Amino acid sequence: MVKIEVEAEVRPTEDVEKVKRAVVNVYSGDLVLVGGGNYSLLRGVSMDLRSLEPLRKLIRSQQIEPAAKSYLLRRMSNGELTILLHKQAAFASKISFIDDAKESPLGPIKIHITSDNLEEVVNYLTG
Template sequence: MILEAEVYPTEDEKRVIQAMKAIVPFSEELDDVEIQEGEIKVIRVTKEGYESLSKLRNSFRSNRILDTARSLLISKKGDIRPLRFHKQAAIVGRVSLVDNEEFSPLGVIVLRIYYDGDPMILADWLAPRTERGKPVNEATLQDLLYGRS
């Protein structure tokens, strides 16, 4: 997965990094963190493994946004799409998805998930469909790791 955010000149780089960590925890010392300098800086974090997505998975459940997350994650063709998060909400520790960058004046934090298996298994693990607010046909960790549903 790749987590990426732009840092505008009016923003504090450390606050943007903290906002990114609210979505996917990472260590600036241990993980692959790249900062591209320029008029607008870009922070890019590259991580491997499902563990990095566990906090996000739990956030989708606790914020009761599984259906929204799923609809933004999976395209009509069944491909995995990048997820966009409201940067200002993340700065205060809230996970808030946006489907249009216009709704986040300071830009968004973008998460691109790469998964070798069936994208629907990833979706069923990260953001399963719900009925009456309860997850249904939720994929297990074993399903995710071994690519079966």
């Protein structure tokens, strides 16, 4: 079993459609805009590993499988994996893994994966 949760802030200065495009470039599941006020969140939840197929394709097209695998393995802990992606790079269909949310000025795209077999998830994304 795998559960994938995707989240990206939509800040007041950002266009919702552009943030959605950035997320869709790495995630193909359904997305919902929640919140209001100062900022909103674009959220998605999927139980299907194939919803990460766009991320998998970008990793392959950029030929960064070894670096991606190293990043993913470092971020695994107790059946959970959190991936942080630079939102502006994702908008341009590029993968830029980050270690801290502050590395993406407009906030990162967060992908949180829970699975009883994370190695399978990592191999799917980087294999």
